[in-house]
Amino acid sequence: MSPLWRNTPAGNAPLESAEAFSQLYERSHLQVFRYIYGLLGGPRQEVEDLTAETFTRAWKARRRFEGSEQAALGWLLRIARNLVIDHSRRQNPLSLPEDFENLLVAPAGQQPEEQVLHREQSRVLWKMLHILPDRQREMLVLRYMLGWRVKDIGEFLQMPENTVSVNIRRILSRLRRDWPGE
Amino acid sequence: MDQRKSFAKPDEEAIETLLRAFQPRPGERFYARMAGAPWQGTAASAGATPRSGRIRLRRAGLAALALVIVLAIFFTLPPLQGTAYNFFQLFRRRDSDTLPLVLRTPSPPGPDFSLTIPEAEALAGFPVRQAENLPDGFVFNAAAYDPERQAVMLDYTSPLAGNFLRIVQIKMDESTLNVGSIGASAPVRLVAFQNAQGATITGEYVTGAWSLPSISTALEHSQPSLTVTMQASWDPQANIHMLLWQSEGILYEIIHADATAQQLHPDTLIRIAESMR
Secondary structure, eight states: OOTTTOOOOOSSOTTOSHHHHHHHHHHHHHHHHHHHHHHHOOOHHHHHHHHHHHHHHHHHTGGGOOSOTTHHHHHHHHHHHHHHHHHHHHOOOOOOOTTGGGGBOOOTTOOHHHHHHHHHHHHHHHHHHTTSOHHHHHHHIIIIISOOOHHHHHHHHTOOHHHHHHHHHHHHHHHHHHOTTO | OOHHHHTOOOOHHHHHHHHHTBOOOOOHHHHHHHTTSGGGSOGGGGTOOHHHHHHHHHHHHHHHHHHHHHHHHHHOOOOOTTOOEEEETTEEEESSSEEEEEEEESOOOOOOOOBOHHHHHHHHSSOOOOBSOOOTTOEEEEEEEETTTTEEEEEEEOSSTTOEEEEEEEEOSGGGGGSOEEOTTOOOEEEEEEOTTSOEEEEEEEEOEEEOTTHHHHHHTSOSSEEEEEEEEEETTSSEEEEEEEETTEEEEEEEEOTTOTTOSHHHHHHHHHTBO
16 A cells, blocks of 8 residues: 555654654645645635645644654645535635636647647636546546556545546546537 | 637547646745744744754754765766766766765755656656656655756655655756766666667666765764865665666666665666656
């Protein structure tokens, strides 16, 4: 099992000190932020607030965390997921974030026309991503926005690796099939 | 712009590329807020005594410095004036088993591992290959980019103390001569494998590392700001091994430290190399 989320004891409260927690924050805050952004869809300010709240809650609960330091990332994402679920119940339907283009990293070597196409398609995909069922969206966020391996996603979501792999292929296929404009 | 093209259905591979390009980052507002978080203060805020906090921080700093030194020697070594090298294809064999190093405290910042693969690719301008097959326990942490050497570094973390794994990918030009420095006595083993693109590759494999046994003593008694020149020695017994090869204009280097020494075998690194796509 991946060390990311197994609950192997690694001493008492390994995140108790400010130093240990600060290191965890430095290493993981981008992943937590992107995970929340991917699940919620924006806007940025709310994603930032939820990211901050994730770490604040984790800090308050740090003495109860007994896993290895690496397992803390899975723990943080579970806190984040619960916050997103609570938040989504109160949220209006998704609209594209005002600073949508700041989400994107342009692939290297694109011509201007390709960049425009990339942005157009990204807008379509972002909307499609956020009408997917929550679990399907979470798989894509973990796989592509956070760059996790299928094996690690399976362990985090407690699903067989092969199931995750098949599901991701199906979701991609469905996105392609349902792509608007043709 | 061709409107038909803009609304064309991307295939699944293109959708994957689009998904990978969603890489938002927090803004200044977030970082300003988090700068005041309770864990960002002194150790005293966590209930530890200031003295123990200082000791821990110093030790953490030393560990980080030692790692920087190891990594700097392997793939970010600046040109050393007055040193002689013999070339063994890709690895650079020095003419002795010692290496003079100028160390400073506080140490200069190491690679900033805060990038995703797409971000590193965008900065580097070449495709960055990610390993699918990793030694047990390792997970991808983040990437860093060194613009001076056009080098992308991928960092993988392990829960086991003393273990690390980094994969370096460098666009080959004159600057790539600054990688893979090894001691004069280090045996280089040629290994063959097939990469994920189907090409047969010949790589160079070395076990060992440069070590600085007196670094802790020297720096623990130092002033906050100090410059010292030290001799690193090539240690063939170090639990570190490396694999270096080139393909399509890119130089690849895998550096793996295994504190248990159980995985110090060429097959470990070959499996990683074969899975890079």
